[in-house]
Amino acid sequence: MSELSDLYQEVILDHNRSPRNFKKLEGADRKAEGYNPLCGDQITVYVKLESGVISEVSFQGSGCAISKASASMMTASLKGKTVEEADAIFDRVHKMLTGGSSPAVDAEELGKLAALSGVSNFPARVKCATLSWHTLRSALKGERGVASTE
Amino acid sequence: MKALHDIKPAAANAPPLDVERIRRDFPILRQRVHGKPLVYLDNAATAQKPQAVIDAIQRYYSKENSNIHRGVHTLSEKATEAYEGARVKVKEFLGASSTRETVFVRGSTEGINLVAQSYGRAFLKEGDEIVISAMEHHSNIVPWQMLCGQVGARLRVVPINHDGEMLIDEYARLLGPRTRFVSVAHVSNALGTVNPVKQIVEMAHAHKAPVLVDGAQAAPHVKVDVQELGCDFYVFSGHKLYGPTGIGVLYGRERLLEAMPPYQGGGDMISLVTFEKTHYNNLPYKFEAGTPHIAGGIGLGAAIDYINGVGIDSVAAHEQELLAYATRSLSAIDRLRIIGTAREKASVLSFVLDGVHAHDIGTILDREGVAIRAGHHCAMPVMQRFGVPATARASFACYNNREEVDTLARAIGKVSEVFK
Numbered sequence: 152m153s154e155l156s157d158l159y160q161e162v163i164l165d166h167n168r169s170p171r172n173f174k175k176l177e178g179a180d181r182k183a184e185g186y187n188p189l190c191g192d193q194i195t196v197y198v199k200l201e202s203g204v205i206s207e208v209s210f211q212g213s214g215c216a217i218s219k220a221s222a223s224m225m226t227a228s229l230k231g232k233t234v235e236e237a238d239a240i241f242d243r244v245h246k247m248l249t250g251g252s253s254p255a256v257d258a259e260e261l262g263k264l265a266a267l268s269g270v271s272n273f274p275a276r277v278k279c280a281t282l283s284w285h286t287l288r289s290a291l292k293g294e295r296g297v298a299s300t301e
Numbered sequence: 302m303k304a305l306h307d308i309k310p311a312a313a314n315a316p317p318l319d320v321e322r323i324r325r326d327f328p329i330l331r332q333r334v335h336g337k338p339l340v341y342l343d344n345a346a347t348a349q350k351p352q353a354v355i356d357a358i359q360r361y362y363s364k365e366n367s368n369i370h371r372g373v374h375t376l377s378e379k380a381t382e383a384y385e386g387a388r389v390k391v392k393e394f395l396g397a398s399s400t401r402e403t404v405f406v407r408g409s410t411e412g413i414n415l416v417a418q419s420y421g422r423a424f425l426k427e428g429d430e431i432v433i434s435a436m437e438h439h440s441n442i443v444p445w446q447m448l449c450g451q452v453g454a455r456l457r458v459v460p461i462n463h464d465g466e467m468l469i470d471e472y473a474r475l476l477g478p479r480t481r482f483v484s485v486a487h488v489s490n491a492l493g494t495v496n497p498v499k500q501i502v503e504m505a506h507a508h509k510a511p512v513l514v515d516g517a518q519a520a521p522h523v524k525v526d527v528q529e530l531g532c533d534f535y536v537f538s539g540h541k542l543y544g545p546t547g548i549g550v551l552y553g554r555e556r557l558l559e560a561m562p563p564y565q566g567g568g569d570m571i572s573l574v575t576f577e578k579t580h581y582n583n584l585p586y587k588f589e590a591g592t593p594h595i596a597g598g599i600g601l602g603a604a605i606d607y608i609n610g611v612g613i614d615s616v617a618a619h620e621q622e623l624l625a626y627a628t629r630s631l632s633a634i635d636r637l638r639i640i641g642t643a644r645e646k647a648s649v650l651s652f653v654l655d656g657v658h659a660h661d662i663g664t665i666l667d668r669e670g671v672a673i674r675a676g677h678h679c680a681m682p683v684m685q686r687f688g689v690p691a692t693a694r695a696s697f698a699c700y701n702n703r704e705e706v707d708t709l710a711r712a713i714g715k716v717s718e719v720f721k
């Protein structure tokens with residue numbers, strides 16, 4: 152039961168129940184859609200940029216607790232970050248999700264986002280957690296089309 | 302809730318299954334997953350294989366392996382005999398009138414694509430209409446969409462009601478002089494609905510439209526007789542019928558298969574080749590280009606022997622009883638809603654839990670050793686119809702028992718604990 156309780160920590164369940172920044176962002180200057188063909192999870196990420204800084208970020212869509220919580224925590228953690236900083240955080244989160252880092256270091260370097268570390272014990276769920284991040288990345292790059300976890 | 306399933310008369314008279322004995326035939330069931338006994342309820346995705354099937358494949362590769370239809374040597378004769386012997390079993394299993402009507406393919410998907418590309422491109426043209434239902438698997442949607450794009454035909458979709466039953470009146474309205482083909486599932490993989498195929502076929506035939514029946518989810522659970530159903534094509538997959546992956550069957554009426562052009566060109570499908578002209582081989586070989594999945598065909602033959610030994614009517618009665626038990630037991634769970642409550646159902650129990658995504662259900666159940674499917678089941682239009690992003694689906698086979706249903710219900714209780 153412990154791996155499960157690591158996965159579904161109270162923080163994750165809370166973000167799932169009441170996701171932050173779960174709305175359409177009026178006047179967003181970047182927007183991208185993400186899609187996980189395996190399970191049908193869908194997400195739209197909206198970003199407002201002010202001279203290279205993420206001033207606002209929000210999301211909408213449907214998905215499991217992991218994908219929703221990950222998206223919600225992502226929006227909460229990236230406000231005020233530069234595009235480069237956001238990129239670096241994604242790489243760092245990705246490393247944690249795929250089991251490439253230690254919990255102590257995760258907690259120190261990622262703060263609240265470290266609550267997602269339990270996902271690394273569930274390889275089938277990694278894509279749920281990365282969907283919003285991939286989508287954000289394609290929004291920041293101004294890519295057209297749909298981001299995919301595949 | 303009107304999902305208390307009537308056991309059909311034929312099945313009701315079938316001798317009861319000795320499930321514990323059957324379980325011993327399936328070596329994979331003996332293992333533990335995350336320290337718990339495996340409870341395999343993902344049979345609609347693929348069924349487990351009895352030892353007899355595993356042995357047949359092993360015997361073929363260790364004693365008979367050889368290419369078929371071409372050697373004069375002993376092994377080639379043995380391999381050909383085993384492979385063609387399997388075809389006879391398939392023919393009898395489906396009630397086809399001859400082995401010329403039973404084409405080996407990779408699975409249901411390839412069977413449908415074969416008919417769409419061979420029959421469809423030869424006989425459908427701009428303005429023609431193809432009718433499917435709203436509960437089809439993607440493999441019975443996309444090949445027809447591709448064909449529509451190629452020949453300018455139009456896809457018409459018969460809607461379903463809130464129980465997941467096809468609306469026959471709507472179907473009648475869609476049929477007309479433009480209808481040139483009908484393709485429907487015998488049993489829905491996402492909802493479990495058993496469609497009234499015989500009636501669907503009769504109605505299509507009144508408009509001279511041939512009918513393909515997608516039997517991927519039916520062949521393992523109900524007695525199939527293509528003559529009785531009256532359909533023109535029938536497809537199923539070996540791997541859902543306790544056989545190997547990579548092998549399946551397309552049944553087609555001889556008259557239609559004769560009129561159809563080959564699907565792929567190559568060896569085995571010809572009788573004479575010169576650079577000027579090629580004469581195609583007889584049925585069913587015209588549609589079997591290249592070296593086929595010989596071991597797969599033999600494994601499928603062994604699977605059919607296994608089912609015949611157990612008795613498909615007994616399997617059907619057992620699964621109906623289990624489905625009714627599971628339906629009662631899951632209906633009692635707070636916040637749980639069953640998706641797919643047709644009067645006639647087979648083997649499949651799809652459900653959603655209020656406030657919990659199917660994926661999270663799947664992960665938590667897996668930790669209890671319970672394997673189910675979570676997702677859209679390759680039937681995204683069905684999910685849209687019911688306004689859910691995904692469902693959790695338990696699906697039963699001959700080796701499942703009531704204790705496993707109890708384990709499932711307890712495991713769902715764990716989900717509710719995590720997601721209070």
Ligand SMILES: Cc1ncc(COP(=O)(O)O)c(C=O)c1O
Pocket residue numbers: 345346407408409410411438440441486488489490515517518538679
């Ligand atoms: C109703 C239905 N049709 C077709 C298929 C496709 O079968 P296969 O993937 O074996 O070709 C499936 C498999 O899930 C199915 O459930």
